Amino acid sequence: MSKIYHLLSFVTLLFLGLDNSFAQSGKPLFPQKPGLVSYTHRQSFAKDVAATLDTIKALGITDMEFSNLFGKTPEEMRKLLDERNIKCSSFGVGYEELVNKTEEVARKAKVLGASFVRVAWIPHKAPFKLEDAQKAVADFNKAGKILKEQHGLTFCYHNHGYEFQPYQKGTFFDYIVQNTDPKYVSFELDILWAFHPGQNPAKLLNKYPKRFKLMHLKDLRKGVKGDFTGQTSTENDVALGTGQLNIPAILKAAKKAGVQHYYIEDESKAKSVQVPQTMAYLKSLKE
Template sequence: MIKTTSRRTFVKAAASGLAASFLEIPSMNASPLNLPIGLQLYTVGQEMDTDPAGTLQAVAAAGYTQVELSPLTKTSAKDLKKMLDDAGLKNPSGHYILPDLISTLHEKTHQFGQEFMVVTVPWVADPSRFKPDPQLGQIGVFIAIIKGLTLDDWKWNAEQFNKLGEQINKAGLQLAYHNHNFEWKSYGGVTGYDEFLRLTDSRLVKLELDCGWATVAGQDPVALLTKYPERYSLLHIKDFRKGFTPRTTLMDKDPGAPVPTELGRGAIDYGRIFAAAQKAPIRALFVEQEPPFTEMPALEAIKVDYEYMKNLKS
């Protein structure tokens, strides 16, 4: 179980590890942005649950030199830090759940020297107003909240992000938000994403653009990078098979629902996305492939993803 620490202790300790995370000189594994090719560990979540040390060694053997932590990891911070070090993997960013950051800041983050603390889903002031499916566990809570978000909820989230971002920013750290597709649901002509960006301080709250989910929502990542270049600091690189129907809902089962696939085998043209990203201050990027893995196991899929990234030209 991860112990908790005070905000003051957390931010001072976290700042001390920042330099090492981003001073690595890009080498043969550099992406089209001349950044190391990273992996979001959610991609190998099942493997991390059963054999975290072996999985991280396999990630490194595939060519990746840095990873982004998933909020669903079951390994203690102390053990995970040692496993990352043993595998030679840097960890400049991690995913977190907003209520965890509001209530307490975990020891986990400052142990890794992360620069970016990325929130993956919005929250609400009173979660009890939702009735999640108990069979889905924690994911059911997220799904219920996502489906029931109002524009006022997005305004509340913006306020929370600004407050938290200021605390984190004072220590030289950076808060960011990672999109899925539901952010572009329209509320009388206004999307949650636009409202969130309008109300958050661009200095305190950066963005991790998940290019795959944005595309599923019917958005063009190139247009987003062009419209808000100063907001984007991180990229998620994923693909979906051609032929999906754009949508702002998750976990759909209809014939037009998006189906994940390996990079280069789907609908998304990353050459033009990386060309647009040249104008944004991108600090790190992470491959993330959504389950299920239907063509090959996850540890094989990440090799295909890595080779695509290594050979891609913007």
């Protein structure tokens, strides 16, 4: 499987004219290697964790965000990661786990070597309401304080679209950001799930500098119309630069805002082709 990825990466580079020999002069806009969200390879991880990590390492990816340990203990997963010089920088958990098992979440995150704990969904009955946002604010502040003060971990909430419904002069997402304590609550910007409900990811980064520590890199298929459901077909995930989002503008704003980790997330069946294509695209960008 890793050999296939190597071939796809090479072919993609040649096809797009993004190999070093074709690269335009100028300073790279995205000089670092991107990370990867484990959900991208969820089916493969469920079958063989070690082989999937080998495939990911063959791409040159050494930074991971895990939200599932795929039957492994944190200790077992850490051993597999260390053997490949891959780091788990962010550990994703469910909302209820964060609230009710904060200490256990912290233990697992620290065993994995993560610096961040992330939640990506607030339980609610659609449409998302003020009381949902208020409860999330209280829970995030409480859990975030425990994680930071007792364990040195940073909590991040990952937006998912429904929070951008209008509220007063802004959105419920604005309410969450403005009412959570910056010392204890940060954010992971999923750029697709900001764009899908009609937001401009670059403007969000500019609006709340220093609140976004993590980012999910993904693009939305052209022609797809968004809404506030927080849902779209996984096949609407496309390689960066081929969809609707203005990736260069977002990356410039992210750099200015101090985003620390960037993770590719591709939920589609075409990930084996699209992830190498996304990496080639990122490498090609110039300031």
